[in-house]
Each structure stands twice: as structure tokens, then as C-alpha cells.
Amino acid sequence: MKTSGTDERIKIAVQKSGRLTEHSMDLLTRCGLSYSRGKDRLICYGENMPIDVLLVRDDDIPSLVQEDVCDLGIVGLNIIEECSLAMRADGETRLFERVTSLDFGQCRLSFAVPRGTPYQHPDSLAGKRIATSYPRIVAAHLAQHGLDAKVVVFSGAVEIAPSLGRADMICDLVSSGETLKAHDLQEVATVLESRAALIRTPIELGPEKLQWMQRLLQRIEGVLQVKESKYIMLHAPRAALKEITALLPGSEAPTIMTLEGTEDKVAVHAVCRENVFWETLEQLKEAGASSMLVLPVEKMLS
Numbered sequence: 001m002k003t004s005g006t007d008e009r010i011k012i013a014v015q016k017s018g019r020l021t022e023h024s025m026d027l028l029t030r031c032g033l034s035y036s037r038g039k040d041r042l043i044c045y046g047e048n049m050p051i052d053v054l055l056v057r058d059d060d061i062p063s064l065v066q067e068d069v070c071d072l073g074i075v076g077l078n079i080i081e082e083c084s085l086a087m088r089a090d091g092e093t094r095l096f097e098r099v100t101s102l103d104f105g106q107c108r109l110s111f112a113v114p115r116g117t118p119y120q121h122p123d124s125l126a127g128k129r130i131a132t133s134y135p136r137i138v139a140a141h142l143a144q145h146g147l148d149a150k151v152v153v154f155s156g157a158v159e160i161a162p163s164l165g166r167a168d169m170i171c172d173l174v175s176s177g178e179t180l181k182a183h184d185l186q187e188v189a190t191v192l193e194s195r196a197a198l199i200r201t202p203i204e205l206g207p208e209k210l211q212w213m214q215r216l217l218q219r220i221e222g223v224l225q226v227k228e229s230k231y232i233m234l235h236a237p238r239a240a241l242k243e244i245t246a247l248l249p250g251s252e253a254p255t256i257m258t259l260e261g262t263e264d265k266v267a268v269h270a271v272c273r274e275n276v277f278w279e280t281l282e283q284l285k286e287a288g289a290s291s292m293l294v295l296p297v298e299k300m301l302s
């Protein structure tokens with residue numbers, strides 16, 4: 001197996017300027033990375049870890065990881081899927097793997113038609129001209145339904161294609177739906193639910209680099225878990241302990257402590273791996289819990 005060159009620094013490809021940029025850099029900062037930006041503003045050099053960030057167009061991220069220019073990349077599933085299909089069509093072996101989904105960049109790749117157009121999915125796709133920046137995903141979707149249609153490739157501003165007379169409908173990324181509305185388009189079916197993901201090269205790394213890679217991946221997992229997690233403390237009647245611990249969302253074995261001077265009450269401390277909502281607290285109170293405190297978790301390492 002090919003091993004990564006002499007460069008012992010980990011390189012991560014991140015979108016230079018766009019919807020994923022701030023979230024991606026924030027994730028790395030939360031992992032403890034501090035960096036300085038190079039003069040050309042295309043590379044951020046890690047100051048306290050051997051990790052550098054390459055700032056590039058999001059569309060280039062899978063190839064950079066594929067070609068081992070970067071060890072990791074943060075990019076939307078939409079791009080990963082389109083890229084994987086293109087590689088398969090070209091007979092190339094995909095050389096990157098998805099490590100984990102991230103908690104930002106949520107959107108969906110959907111079909112949309114001019115408002116008021118009658119549409120029945122998927123049959124109405126037949127014979128249409130569909131404008132999209134995701135020709136492979138759309139073609140795969142058509143093939144899956146055994147339908148024929150003309151895919152018109154647009155690299156941007158897909159939503160103007162119908163009004164220009166270049167297409168009958170579009171297939172594009174949607175999050176709030178405001179852009180579609182502004183162009184008098186109506187979302188009719190979703191092809192792919194997307195969010196940002198972390199991809200990595202499967203190429204073997206040198207021992208030192210591997211150690212940093214494992215450390216970084218572990219910290220990323222920790223950051224993702226922390227965002228959802230809460231530390232909960234409460235007092236509970238001993239008799240209601242079973243019912244109360246069952247109500248704690250996503251918690252593993254809680255710590256039970258005796259309360260000085262009481263026989264029938266205990267203190268319960270637990271990490272909940274899901275958010276704790278008011279409704280849960282109300283249910284806990286009904287079950288007999290009192291003095292409830294919910295605290296955010298700052299860092300977590302399992």
C-alpha cells in the first residue's frame with residue numbers, strides 16, 4: 001500500500017469562501033487548533049499542532065483528498081455523491097472514505113417546477129429538460145426510475161434556467177426554499193438529503209502523522225458529542241429512581257449519591273447525550289425529581 005510522503009503535517013481541505021467555511025473553521029478551532037493565515041490567504045498554518053488547512057473551492061475537495069494532496073476534507077454529501085458517481089463512470093477507484101457526518105450544511109437536492117405546473121413524481125420527469133449542477137445524481141435518479149429526460153448542466157444560477165427558456169424544471173440545492181420562491185419555482189420532490197461530512201484518504205500514514213490524525217478525529221467526535229450533550233443534576237426519591245433514570249435522554253449509567261441527613265432521597269448526576277428539553281424536566285418533576293440543574297458540557301473524551 002502507498003504510504004504518505006515525508007510531509008508529517010496533516011492537510012485538511014476546507015471551502016475557501018461559502019456556506020461551509022465558517023462552520024468548518026469553527027469545528028477545527030473547537031478541536032484546539034490555532035492557526036495563522038498565509039500571505040496568499042490560501043493556507044492556514046496550524047501553530048500548535050502539525051495541521052494545515054487548505055482553502056479551496058468546495059467542488060475541488062474530493063479530488064484533493066483522492067489525489068492525496070490533502071489527508072482530510074470537509075465537504076457536502078451532495079458534492080461527495082456527484083464526485084463518486086463521476087469517478088465510477090470514468091472507471092476510477094474512489095480513494096476517499098467518509099469518516100463522519102457533521103452538524104452543519106444541511107440542505108436537500110430537490111426537483112422544482114415553475115409554480116402551478118402540474119407534476120407527479122417521478123413520471124412527470126419523463127421527456128423534460130432538467131437544469132442542474134448535479135448531472136450524475138440526476139441521471140442516476142432517472143435511471144433508477146427507468147425514465148428518459150434531458151439533463152442540462154448549469155454551473156451556477158440554476159434557478160434562472162426555466163425563465164430563460166433553457167429548461168422545463170430544475171434540480172438544485174434547497175434549504176429554506178426562499179430562492180425557489182423568489183424565482184417562482186415550486187419544490188416537488190427530493191433526491192438527496194445533504195449535510196457536511198468529513199472525508200479522509202485511506203492511504204496509510206506515517207506513525208507520527210497517524211497519531212495526530214487519530215487525535216484530531218477523536219477531538220472532532222468529542223466536539224460533535226458535546227454540542228448535543230448536557231450534564232444534569234437532580235435530587236430524587238430513592239423509590240422513584242428507576243423511573244427517573246429511565247427518563248434521562250441518552251444517558252449511560254448515572255452517578256447516584258446519598259444526600260447528607262436524608263434516607264429516602266439521593267442526588268443523581270448524569271451526562272445526557274441528547275438535549276434536555278423543558279418537557280423532560282417537567283416529566284422528571286412529575287416523577288418526583290427536584291433541584292434540577294442542566295449544564296452545558298465543555299469538552300468530552302471517551
Ligand code: ATP
Binds near residue numbers: 077
Ligand atoms: P464554491 O465557490 O466553493 O464552489 P459554492 O457556490 O459551490 O462555492 P456554497 O453555495 O457556498 O457553494 O455551498 C457550499 C455547500 O453548502 C453546498 O455544496 C451544500 O453542501 C451546502 N449548502 C447548504 N445549504 C445550501 C443551500 N441552500 N444552497 C446551496 N448549498 C447549500
Ligand code: ZN
Binds near residue numbers: 057059
Ligand atoms: Zn462549489
